[in-house]
Structure formats: structure tokens, C-alpha cells
Amino acid sequence: MTEHPRGPVDWARQQQSEREQQPVRKLLDQLSDAELTALYDRAETAERRFQLTAGHLEETLGRLRGARDALAAEADLSRQVLARAEQAEAERDKACRAFNTKVIRVQEVEAALTETRHHLRYLLDYDGPRHCHLVPGRWDKDGSPCDHCARLATARATLEPKES
Ligand SMILES: [Zn+2]
Incomplete structure (x- = not known):
């Protein structure tokens, strides 16, 4: 018997025949x-x-749930770390502002001390006569401010107790 080459139609017929035998x-x-x-x-x-497939699916579902919970926990941890970082940053900024305020205050006090030092040096070195004005602190002839009296007034004010 000669074997002929089998085409798609032959193959389909054979499949149909096998199905009918079932x-x-x-x-x-x-x-x-x-x-x-x-x-x-x-x-x-x-x-x-x-049942085997259902078991595999159940197992896969369990693993997915575990992974989901782990991700949620990780996200929660990240949020906590971020919140702490933001809080630390805010505290650092606050401390920086307080420090800058103190630096400015120290600079103000140093400037006031320098000014007072100059007034005291002037007054210690002054060897001229005492003098007075018709209007305190102003020259009689043209009403312009007297530098000597202004320095005296500033030095006296420095010696007064400060309120703040
Ligand atoms: Zn004067």
C-alpha cells in the first residue's frame, strides 16, 4: 500500500474520526x-x-495578599520616615532662625558698645570749658545742634537702666 502525503483535509478527517470514537x-x-x-x-x-489548579490559585492569591500587605507596610514606613525628616527639617529651620536673631542682636549690642566707647573716649579727652545754651543742646547764634551736648546726652542715656 502506497502512503500518500497527508494534507490538512486528511488531518481534519482523522481528528473528526478520533473524536467520534470517544x-x-x-x-x-x-x-x-x-x-x-x-x-x-x-x-x-x-x-x-x-482541585490542583484551585489549590495553586489559592496559594498564588495568598502570596499576592502577602506581597500587597508587605508593600502597604513599606509605604507606611516610608511615610513615617518622611514625616520625621520633615519635622527635623522644620526644627532645624526654627533653630537657624533663632540663631540668626541672636547673631543680629549681638551685632546690635556690639555696635552700641562701640558708639558708647567713642563717646566715653571723647568725654575723657575733653579739656574745654563747661558751657551752656539758651536752648539746651543748640547753639545760640544759629540754633544748630551742639555736638558736645549731643555726646553728653547719649552717654547719660547709655548709663540709664534699659527696659528690655
Ligand atoms: Zn553744648
Whole structure:
């Protein structure tokens, strides 16, 4: 017998023929005991496979839930770390502002001390006569401010106790 090359039509016919041979294609009352047993075995195998697949799915679902919870915990931790970092940054900024305020205050006090030092040096070095004005602190002839009296007034004010 010569073997002819098989095309797609031949292959499809063979598949159809094999399908018709399967017990499930017959009516139930035409099945033999052996075919029924085979059918039952196939059903049982399918059932086992289904349970196995369901088990795998359940296991995968459990792993996914675990991963999701781990991610949520990680995100929560990140938020806490970020909140602490922001708080630390705010405290650092506050400390910086307080420090800058103190630096400015020290500079103001140093400037006042320098001014007072100059007034005291002038007054210690002054060897001119005492003098007075018709209007205190202003020259009689043109009303312009007297530098000597202004320095005296500033030095006296420096010696007064300060309120702040
Ligand atoms: Zn004067």
C-alpha cells in the first residue's frame, strides 16, 4: 500500500474520526461498562486537576495578599520616615532662625558698645570749658545742634537702666 502525503483535509478527517470514537460522543445507553469506567476515570482525573489548579490559585492569591500587605507596610514606613525628616527639617529651620536673631542682636549690642566707647573716649579727652545754651543742646547764634551736648546726652542715656 502506497502512503500518500497527508494534507490538512486528511488531518481534519482523522481528528473528526478520533473524536467520534470517544465514549462521550455516544449516547449514555450505548456505553459499555468499560467505556463508562473510562469516562468516570477521565472525570475523576479532571476533578483532581481542577482541585490542583484551585489549590495553586489559592496559594498564588495568598502570596499576592502577602506581597500587597508587605508593600502597604513599606509605604507606611516610608511615610513615617518622611514625616520625621520633615519635622527635623522644620526644627532645624526654627533653630537657624533663632540663631540668626541672636547673631543680629549681638551685632546690635556690639555696635552700641562701640558708639558708647567713642563717646566715653571723647568725654575723657575733653579739656574745654563747661558751657551752656539758651536752648539746651543748640547753639545760640544759629540754633544748630551742639555736638558736645549731643555726646553728653547719649552717654547719660547709655548709663540709664534699659527696659528690655
Ligand atoms: Zn553744648
